Amino acid sequence: MAAFKLETRRIKCDVLVVGAGAAGCVAGALLGGGNLKVVVAEKAAADRSGCLAAGVNAVNAHVGEGRSPADYRDYAIRDAHGVASPDLLLSMSERLNWAAERLASLGAKFHRNPDGSFKTRSWRNLKVNGENIKPLLAAPLKKLSNVLLLERLHVTNLALARDSAGSRPRAVGAFGFFTDGGGGAAAIEAGAVIVATGGAAGIYLPNNPGQSRHKMWYPPFNTGGGLAFGVLAGAEMTTLEMRFVALRCRDTAAPTGTLALGAGAAQVNALGESYEEAYGNSTSQRVLACRRENAQGRGPCHLFAPEAKERERLECARAYFHMAPLQALRFLEEGGAFRKGAPLSGDRAGEDGIRVLVEGTEPYVIGGHTASGYKISTLRETSLSGLFAAGDVAGGAPQKYVSGSMAEGALAAAGAEKYLKDDDYLTNFGDHVFTDRISEHYAPHLSGSPPGYTTDELEEAMQKSMDSFAGGRSTDYRYSRAGLRMAGGKIRELYALSRDLKAGNPGELSRIFELKERLVVSLSLIAHLLNRKETRWPGFGEYADHPERDPRYDLFVNSVSSAYGGRYPEALESPAVLARDLSSGEEIPLPEPAEDVFLKEPAP
Amino acid sequence: MTIEIDSLNCSGCGNCAEICPGGLISLVDGKAAILRPEDCWGCAACLKECPDSLVSLRLPPALGGRGGFLKCRREAGRLLWLYFQGPGDGEPLVVDGEGREDGY
Ligand SMILES: Cc1cc2nc3c(=O)[nH]c(=O)nc-3n(C[C@H](O)[C@H](O)[C@H](O)COP(=O)(O)OP(=O)(O)OC[C@H]3O[C@@H](n4cnc5c(N)ncnc54)[C@H](O)[C@@H]3O)c2cc1C
Numbered sequence: 262m263a264a265f266k267l268e269t270r271r272i273k274c275d276v277l278v279v280g281a282g283a284a285g286c287v288a289g290a291l292l293g294g295g296n297l298k299v300v301v302a303e304k305a306a307a308d309r310s311g312c313l314a315a316g317v318n319a320v321n322a323h324v325g326e327g328r329s330p331a332d333y334r335d336y337a338i339r340d341a342h343g344v345a346s347p348d349l350l351l352s353m354s355e356r357l358n359w360a361a362e363r364l365a366s367l368g369a370k371f372h373r374n375p376d377g378s379f380k381t382r383s384w385r386n387l388k389v390n391g392e393n394i395k396p397l398l399a400a401p402l403k404k405l406s407n408v409l410l411l412e413r414l415h416v417t418n419l420a421l422a423r424d425s426a427g428s429r430p431r432a433v434g435a436f437g438f439f440t441d442g443g444g445g446a447a448a449i450e451a452g453a454v455i456v457a458t459g460g461a462a463g464i465y466l467p468n469n470p471g472q473s474r475h476k477m478w479y480p481p482f483n484t485g486g487g488l489a490f491g492v493l494a495g496a497e498m499t500t501l502e503m504r505f506v507a508l509r510c511r512d513t514a515a516p517t518g519t520l521a522l523g524a525g526a527a528q529v530n531a532l533g534e535s536y537e538e539a540y541g542n543s544t545s546q547r548v549l550a551c552r553r554e555n556a557q558g559r560g561p562c563h564l565f566a567p568e569a570k571e572r573e574r575l576e577c578a579r580a581y582f583h584m585a586p587l588q589a590l591r592f593l594e595e596g597g598a599f600r601k602g603a604p605l606s607g608d609r610a611g612e613d614g615i616r617v618l619v620e621g622t623e624p625y626v627i628g629g630h631t632a633s634g635y636k637i638s639t640l641r642e643t644s645l646s647g648l649f650a651a652g653d654v655a656g657g658a659p660q661k662y663v664s665g666s667m668a669e670g671a672l673a674a675a676g677a678e679k680y681l682k683d684d685d686y687l688t689n690f691g692d693h694v695f696t697d698r699i700s701e702h703y704a705p706h707l708s709g710s711p712p713g714y715t716t717d718e719l720e721e722a723m724q725k726s727m728d729s730f731a732g733g734r735s736t737d738y739r740y741s742r743a744g745l746r747m748a749g750g751k752i753r754e755l756y757a758l759s760r761d762l763k764a765g766n767p768g769e770l771s772r773i774f775e776l777k778e779r780l781v782v783s784l785s786l787i788a789h790l791l792n793r794k795e796t797r798w799p800g801f802g803e804y805a806d807h808p809e810r811d812p813r814y815d816l817f818v819n820s821v822s823s824a825y826g827g828r829y830p831e832a833l834e835s836p837a838v839l840a841r842d843l844s845s846g847e848e849i850p851l852p853e854p855a856e857d858v859f860l861k862e863p864a865p
Numbered sequence: 866m867t868i869e870i871d872s873l874n875c876s877g878c879g880n881c882a883e884i885c886p887g888g889l890i891s892l893v894d895g896k897a898a899i900l901r902p903e904d905c906w907g908c909a910a911c912l913k914e915c916p917d918s919l920v921s922l923r924l925p926p927a928l929g930g931r932g933g934f935l936k937c938r939r940e941a942g943r944l945l946w947l948y949f950q951g952p953g954d955g956e957p958l959v960v961d962g963e964g965r966e967d968g969y
């Protein structure tokens with residue numbers, strides 16, 4: 262194997278922002294507008310990275326006329342079947358409209374009413390021609406002299422330090438490596454760190470096969486890096502078991518809000534019956550509705566807008582160009598869409614209206630839609646001091662979308678600033694940071710002979726195990742205790758194998774770490790699924806051993822992995838699981854004793 | 866393959882390689898090439914960045930594709946989408962994402 266070397270570049274700053282997505286761009290720009298020195302580390306190119314690479318056609322979290330932030334909070338709690346933090350949601354909701362105004366001031370093209378006000382899709386949604394939202398968000402990072410934007414930098418680990426022996430560790434920076442050109446590692450020392458790396462896709466077997474495996478809804482390049490380095494650093498995670506299964510357009514995995522809210526489409530089964538009301542209208546129940554109709558032989562299910570005329574159909578197709586270009590292409594291929602009189606869906610050529618097949622996606626871990634991610638305070642501080650989290654990587658506050666992620670970016674920026682002020686940390690910001698040689702961390706993957714398997718093959722094995730045993734699509738999202746333990750064992754084994762993978766260039770090293778990140782997240786996810794012994798969100802997953810909702814689980818299930826000290830270890834350990842009160846956040850007893858993923862069964 | 870690059874006419878400016886969120890495009894002998902087509906997300910970032918509209922986006926048959934493809938062009942600051950029904954389709958249908966193409 263052609264070895265390559267990683268020279269380490271050292272950089273010092275006040276605040277390090279990891280991930281330049283919706284949350285990270287806002288945090289970086291707000292902090293950089295003050296006196297602080299900010300580094301923003303982004304794995305891809307900030308102009309087209311993360312969820313927003315293709316754009317958006319709506320701002321999905323907004324407080325409309327006659328509503329209050331408390332209304333948004335209450336809506337999000339109901340939608341999460343009670344498992345969400347009222348305080349986190351309220352502090353986010355109070356800043357949603359600020360986020361929309363900020364987008365507008367950056368140049369986002371909102372649809373406007375004649376009086377200049379925003380055009381809405383519902384009280385929570387604004388329409389926008391947002392194909393270019395990502396370059397707009399990233400632009401300030403490139404202009405501000407206090408901000409150093411480092412692109413193609415894959416951050417893999419946090420740097421931790423203790424003020425004195427025995428005290429709790431703080432986050433004092435992070436390190437990673439450049440994925441292009443000659444590579445090179447970077448060690449960034451910081452007074453505070455904001456993690457904004459988004460959620461995790463590609464843990465489960467995806468909807469589309471082989472050549473199309475990455476045609477998924479969530480970005481396949483958001484691999485849970487920030488979640489993984491948090492787990493390794495011993496940060497507390499919350500509600501990972503609330504996976505997000507998205508109801509999406511079949512094949513392209515494009516969001517359906519454009520059809521449902523934009524064109525008034527409703528779900529119908531193959532018999533033409535509308536069935537949603539029978540199941541309830543939370544996000545999880547809408548996924549369940551489609552799954553049950555299919556399971557009972559009344560599928561395939563569609564989104565159907567019988568009333569949509571030429572105008573609505575064009576508007577819909579056009580809206581997809583701003584967010585999911587493959588779905589726009591699909592419309593064009595099926596009926597011409599933009600050619601006068603052409604039907605928009607080939608399913609029923611000639612018929613009026615719009616008809617699109619829908620299905621559930623692979624499960625994702627995304628704190629922007631569900632409550633899974635870092636456990637944070639209202640300042641967006643995690644359980645590790647000096648480490649803040651915002652956006653899809655942060656837990657407790659579901660239904661964030663682009664505006665809520667931006668709001669959290671602003672909150673995390675303010676939190677980090679306060680932390681640096683309150684603390685004399687900056688003045689005695691020590692040399693104890695990064696005494697280890699960063700390049701040694703990557704060395705095992707850079708030399709020696711490659712094993713008899715590849716990164717892709719291990720990824721496939723991980724996805725297959727999670728799919729079969731941890732509630733993937735092939736079991737209609739059902740899982741059992743015995744199965745979860747099987748998945749846990751398999752993940753531990755694959756992790757051990759991943760340690761021998763070799764990289765011939767920085768891009769390959771990045772894919773090895775993406776795999777390791779997903780494996781670390783998978784194991785924590787399994788521990789969470791195992792320990793919420795009920796079925797709370799049946800649309801997103803069903804625990805076969807505990808098929809009903811259980812009021813004893815009106816609480817957060819959280820986890821802490823304290824064994825790793827911030828580094829990728831030789832072997833993965835099952836995290837410690839605990840429970841917290843939904844409102845106060847205080848630790849409370851779990852209804853059932855916490856179970857270890859690898860616990861030996863007592864002899865029969 | 867979802868992404869195709871007309872490498873014959875490629876000037877090697879590198880825009881598409883720099884922008885791809887998956888780092889899937891590289892310059893090989895001064896021409897852009899997609900190295901891991903199966904890893905493409907379909908976000909169209911590379912289409913938007915090519916100054917000469919050389920990159921096209923296709924829907925694979927497993928996703929309902931029928932051989933049509935998209936390209937992008939910028940005109941007076943606007944992003945236009947060009948839809949070709951197939952390789953032999955001469956004049957593309959031009960769709961303005963902001964909604965002002967002729968006839969509508
Ligand atoms: C296809 C799609 C369409 C959507 N459409 C809409 C919409 O129309 N309206 C709406 O309101 N919301 C929409 N959303 C939701 C919204 O985009 C997200 O909630 C929001 O972008 C999350 O922000 P974030 O900053 O947490 O994550 P992201 O915006 O995804 O940013 C995460 C960033 O971190 C970087 N990163 C990841 N790992 C690392 C690492 N290890 N080191 C360094 N950097 C790293 C990534 O490259 C990325 O740039 C959509 C989401 C998707 C996936």
Ligand code: SF4
Nearest residue numbers: 885905906908909911
């Ligand atoms: S469509 Fe997106 S993911 Fe695919 S090659 Fe182009 S930029 Fe990369």
Ligand code: SF4
Nearest residue numbers: 875876878879881915
């Ligand atoms: S952007 Fe276009 S011209 Fe530039 S390297 Fe890519 S394909 Fe070639």
